[in-house]
Amino acid sequence: MSVYSSTVRQSRTFSVKLKNKVRFWAAYVPCDSQHKDAVQLTLEQIDVIRRLTEMYQPTLTLCTSSQDIRTAYEKNQLCSLIGVEGGHSLAGSLAVLRTLYHVGVRYLTLTSTCNTPWADCSHADMPGKKPEHGGLTNFGKVL
Template structure:
């Protein structure tokens, strides 16, 4: 087995805003398309439902719209397989299918309802980020000035996700909430698309202690390709991506670092890494600095081993 696994993209958000876009076509206005994923040798792609800030009164109907788009327009493509269980992932790769995992970025649309959460689980959602950048009913995001942690309902959400088998994602979560989730969660958690704060001081990035803790818990950090998260002057190169990977490996461990491109959610790109096809250049750059085993772990093995361990063994 060889290939690429990416922990986060925003194709679904673009499809929700513009139904005319086509994931199945290469020149479609999307960074991530089925032909580009095939060209990159992708094994699995995670697809996030994010309700844009422009949506008034976000709710369950918006999340279910994203779910429907995922199963019809992405997982429904020939050669794709929507992943609900660890066995689904193994089977997809064994049979040469491209695995697709459904995630939610920000719990806003749940409106505090655990029944809604259980509905999303039944519909195939397997990973949840509590917040986007700002506060919601569950927690504060990294851009919220008060920098608070989890609410009472947010704490209940963490426990219910643990019970159901929904993986928690701390990308966008304020640091206080990170440590409260760490105390509450019985299971490893991830940062699907975050970088290293000490290399670039953007508040979306994780500090040394956070990175180390994710590694200690058996979680994974997906390194983000967005230039403002990679370099203080936002003029990032592929070498900046490599530096963040190396530092995250140093602090979190080689099994804790993978890829989380944030494609289709970022306006500015690293030159040569504008879409999944650019992974060959990143792979070449990594090979100059790391061992073959380390490169394989970053490109796909760490995400694969995490998901086959942490995804539910059955659908319900």
């Protein structure tokens, strides 16, 4: 299937993001994977993103730097960038953070919809919820 097929063109991804020549792919795993298999699930999502990008080359290209973005633009390619939604995907490990960078991740949200051991998510301000840390912990500031 082409990225220009009618099915893909009707998707929100195509109509909103791809027309601008840049697409941020978000690897997200549920909060209940925290302290369990969040790292594995995140890596599996990144693997899918990378394989999709490879499948649709040269239309899509993985970009990991500003130079990659410029080159893709000059070649009229759609630039794919990878992000991770939610710091729970790190399992509290700076080594995992470095590994995610090496596999192409270029942004990470510290929290998504769940607190992490180093930061409260925005849901902590909702009725019935309580902040665990009062914002960022010292480790969260280092991260």
